[in-house]
Each structure stands twice: as structure tokens, then as C-alpha cells.
Amino acid sequence: MGFLKIFSKGENRPLTRLPSGSFTIDREGNVVASTLPQSFPAAHVAQISLQVRAAFRSAQQAEISISELIIDYAALRLTARELRGGAMIFLTPLIPN
Amino acid sequence: MAAEQKILLVDDDQNFLDVYRETLRKLPGEPAVQTANTGARALAILEAEPFHLLIVDLNMPKMDGLQVLSVARRKFPNLPLVVWTGMTDEHFRLRAYALGVDQYWQKPSNPQDIESFRLSMDSLLNRQVNGGFRGVQSKSLVDLIQLECQSLSSSVIKISNGRLDARIWIHSGQLIDAEAQQLQGEEAFREVFSWKGGNFEILPPEPERPRAIFTSYQGLLLETLQALDESKAGEATATASAGSAEETANLTTMTSLAAMSRFEGVEFALACAPEKPSCSWGLERPEPMQQWLRQVRQGFSSLGEQLKVGDLRQLSCKDQRHFITITPTGDGELCVGFQNKLSADKIRETLKTILAKWGS
Numbered sequence: 001m002g003f004l005k006i007f008s009k010g011e012n013r014p015l016t017r018l019p020s021g022s023f024t025i026d027r028e029g030n031v032v033a034s035t036l037p038q039s040f041p042a043a044h045v046a047q048i049s050l051q052v053r054a055a056f057r058s059a060q061q062a063e064i065s066i067s068e069l070i071i072d073y074a075a076l077r078l079t080a081r082e083l084r085g086g087a088m089i090f091l092t093p094l095i096p097n
Numbered sequence: 098m099a100a101e102q103k104i105l106l107v108d109d110d111q112n113f114l115d116v117y118r119e120t121l122r123k124l125p126g127e128p129a130v131q132t133a134n135t136g137a138r139a140l141a142i143l144e145a146e147p148f149h150l151l152i153v154d155l156n157m158p159k160m161d162g163l164q165v166l167s168v169a170r171r172k173f174p175n176l177p178l179v180v181w182t183g184m185t186d187e188h189f190r191l192r193a194y195a196l197g198v199d200q201y202w203q204k205p206s207n208p209q210d211i212e213s214f215r216l217s218m219d220s221l222l223n224r225q226v227n228g229g230f231r232g233v234q235s236k237s238l239v240d241l242i243q244l245e246c247q248s249l250s251s252s253v254i255k256i257s258n259g260r261l262d263a264r265i266w267i268h269s270g271q272l273i274d275a276e277a278q279q280l281q282g283e284e285a286f287r288e289v290f291s292w293k294g295g296n297f298e299i300l301p302p303e304p305e306r307p308r309a310i311f312t313s314y315q316g317l318l319l320e321t322l323q324a325l326d327e328s329k330a331g332e333a334t335a336t337a338s339a340g341s342a343e344e345t346a347n348l349t350t351m352t353s354l355a356a357m358s359r360f361e362g363v364e365f366a367l368a369c370a371p372e373k374p375s376c377s378w379g380l381e382r383p384e385p386m387q388q389w390l391r392q393v394r395q396g397f398s399s400l401g402e403q404l405k406v407g408d409l410r411q412l413s414c415k416d417q418r419h420f421i422t423i424t425p426t427g428d429g430e431l432c433v434g435f436q437n438k439l440s441a442d443k444i445r446e447t448l449k450t451i452l453a454k455w456g457s
Contacts, residue, residue: 014405018404044404054392058392059389059393059414064385066414067416070412070413071397071409071411072411076406
């Protein structure tokens with residue numbers, strides 16, 4: 001039944017190419033500065049901020065003192081640096097292979 | 098006239114240091130209170146002048162409280178040691194007492210606790226030390242090696258067992274060589290552990306000794322002890338039935354993880370799969386890491402779906418000492434902790450090899 005795996009991979013979904021840029025959020029999740037184009041959806045910024053803050057917060061609760069997180073997707077790399085409760089987040093589009 | 102009593106207070110939180118310096122200064126004996134905000138600084142101060150009491154926080158960056166305590170207990174066996182910490186984990190209490198601390202305190206949070214703490218510190222300062230050996234405990238060779246390596250010491254451990262003689266060389270916390278009978282390096286190290294008992298003493302370091310062991314001390318200890326356990330288990334199960342398939346699978350995973358110690362710069366590894374117990378190597382407390390890992394993977398996987406940027410390929414993070422990679426492996430995750438000083442290329446290459454081996 002191994003052939004079924006090709007249907008469950010999900011890599012054939014169309015991928016969105018996001019722009020490169022960065023933004024900074026404070027400890028409440030408010031965007032303090034951004035170099036992203038204005039066309040970049042605010043909802044995306046909010047979703048990314050939420051996950052990054054949650055990851056740093058839960059790491060702190062688990063006593064793992066991380067200062068930087070790098071998340072590699074097929075078409076995007078997110079780099080988040082901890083900034084006194086907030087974070088500086090870089091978006092780098094990748095070419096899916 | 099009695100000499101002035103001196104207390105050394107160690108904590109990375111400057112506010113605590115300021116508050117408790119004043120509190121302790123008001124003890125009846127009016128002791129002099131000196132503070133240090135890092136473990137390394139505390140040890141330097143201890144080397145420079147004698148103290149009558151050392152109070153150490155456990156949770157500190159770089160050199161944590163347990164490391165400070167282990168070095169202090171070894172170098173200053175008559176110095177009373179006190180832990181004060183915000184950590185409630187019983188595991189730390191046990192480890193601290195195993196290192197020979199005199200008292201273990203949760204950081205006082207109300208006036209009553211503060212008063213008890215003061216009284217207790219006062220009685221420790223006034224306690225008559227009657228000479229003889231203090232803090233000497235029944236330590237195993239494993240404890241001793243861990244202690245030496247964790248405190249980044251350099252020494253030679255001489256082990257005698259009747260006519261048998263062996264030596265283990267440690268340099269700056271790294272296990273560099275061992276010699277037993279005609280054996281050298283890792284083989285000699287394993288040989289020592291196959292002895293049923295013996296005495297050991299610590300000799301001055303020999304920094305010129307060429308390195309013959311390249312595996313980390315955690316990896317080598319784990320492998321050696323595992324091999325011993327397995328051989329004991331083999332003997333025990335000669336007449337009994339074989340273990341369950343699940344246990345065998347866990348053992349295989351453990352062995353694979355321990356084998357990662359052979360890769361340069363790999364300090365720990367953790368393998369998780371849903372509904373299965375996780376296996377780890379080189380981590381003192383794998384549970385919080387495992388929980389965080391699952392949480393973060395779930396969170397970022399769903400973020401990837403929302404952003405439509407494809408599957409989550411890898412997660413990496415940096416802490417003060419490690420570069421940690423988390424790679425989804427089918428239904429689970431494989432987390433590998435590298436030394437921070439390794440180059441990005443080296444980490445990438447090593448991880449590729451590890452993942453290839455892990456997959457196979």
C-alpha cells in the first residue's frame with residue numbers, strides 16, 4: 001500500500017511565494033517596525049507573530065533559553081530573534097526543490 | 098578577637114543580591130557579605146580569599162549552581178554550602194544534596210521565610226567545625242567522572258583494584274584518554290567499568306597527554322554502562338523469556354541516539370513519536386524539551402498551512418551553548434543539539450549524515 005503515500009504527501013499543493021523583509025514586534029505582539037511591502041497581508045503578520053511569541057514563551061516556561069528560532073518551510077525561511085519579550089522576524093523566500 | 102565572618106552570595110539576579118546582601122549584613126555577627134553574579138566569578142572570589150558560607154542560586158547561565166557547588170565542595174571541603182533557588186523540582190534538591198550541600202532553600206517569599214532563612218544562616222555561621230572530613234560521600238566512579246567533566250576540571254583519575262591499575266585522563270572537562278592493563282583509550286575505559294569495584298584517587302593533571310578518546314564523556318559513559326547492563330541482562334535472561342518488542346525497539350532507539358556521540362560536536366539527541374515514550378541521550382531533563390518540541394512543531398506546521406508555504410522541513414534554534422535542530426521524521430521528530438561553536442557548514446553536513454543513518 002506504499003503507493004498511497006504519494007497522495008498523502010501534500011507537497012503538490014500550490015505554494016505561495018511571500019516577499020522578503022522583516023518586522024519587529026514588542027512583547028504585546030504589536031508591530032513596531034516593518035520593511036515588508038504594504039501589500040503583505042496583516043493577517044499573515046499576526047499569525048507569524050503569534051506563533052513566534054508562543055514558541056519563545058513556551059521555551060522560557062520549559063527553561064530552554066533560546067535566543068533565535070529558524071523555521072524552514074518548502075518555500076519560506078522564518079528567522080526570529082528574541083528581543084526582550086518581543087522579536088525581530090525575518091522572512092526569506094526559498095525556491096522549493 | 099574572632100575573625101570577621103564572611104558570606105559569598107551567588108545569583109544572576111542583581112535585585113536579589115542587593116536585597117539579601119543587606120538582609121544578611123544585619124545578622125547578629127554582622128558578617129561581611131560579598132556577591133557574585135556568575136558562577137565563574139564566584140569561584141574566582143573563593144580562590145582569592147576564605148569564606149565562612151557560600152549561598153548559591155541554581156539557575157544561572159553558563160556555569161550553573163550545581164557546577165559551582167561541585168567545584169566548591171571539592172576545593173573547599175570545610176565551607177558550608179547553601180542552595181537557594183526558585184526551582185521547585187525535587188530532582189535538583191536530590192542532586193544538590195548528593196553534592197554535599199548543607200541546606201537547600203526555596204527563595205524566601207514572605208517575611209516568615211526570610212526570618213527563618215536569616216536564623217538558619219546565622220546558625221550555620223556559628224556552627225563549630227570540629228575538623229576531620231566533611232562532605233566526603235560515597236561516590237561512584239561515574240559520579241566522579243561526571244563531576245570532573247562538568248566542572249571543566251583537568252585531572253588524572255587513578256583506579257586501583259587489587260593488582261589491577263588504571264588511569265583516566267581528563268583535560269578541561271574532556272575525557273582524553275584511559276589506560277588499563279594493556280589497553281588504551283575507549284577500550285581501557287570500558288575495561289575499568291567491567292571491574293566489580295576498586296579505589297580511586299585524583300592525581301594532578303597531565304595536559305601533555307595526547308588525546309586518544311574523541312567521544313564525549315556522556316556518550317562514552319552511556320555506551321559503557323549500557324553495554325554492561327546489556328551483558329548483565331543477557332546473563333539474567335539466559336533462563337528467562339526475551340523482552341517485549343517495544344522494549345527492544347526502545348533499546349535500539351537508545352543505542353542509535355547514543356551512537357550520535359561519535360559525531361563531533363553533538364551534545365544531545367531526543368527522538369519523539371506520538372503515543373510512544375521518547376528516547377533521549379545527553380539530556381538531563383528531556384521531558385520539558387520534548388513537550389516544547391511537540392508544541393512548537395504543531396504550531397509552526399499549522400502556520401505553514403495558513404501561509405501556504407509548504408511543509409515544515411526543519412526547525413532550528415540557538416541557546417547560549419547549543420545550536421538545536423529539530424527535523425520532522427515521519428510521525429515524530431528528531432532533535433539534535435550541537436555545540437554552538439561548530440560552523441554552520443559542519444552542522445549541516447553532520448546533520449545530513451545523522452539523518453541518513455537515522456532513516457536507515
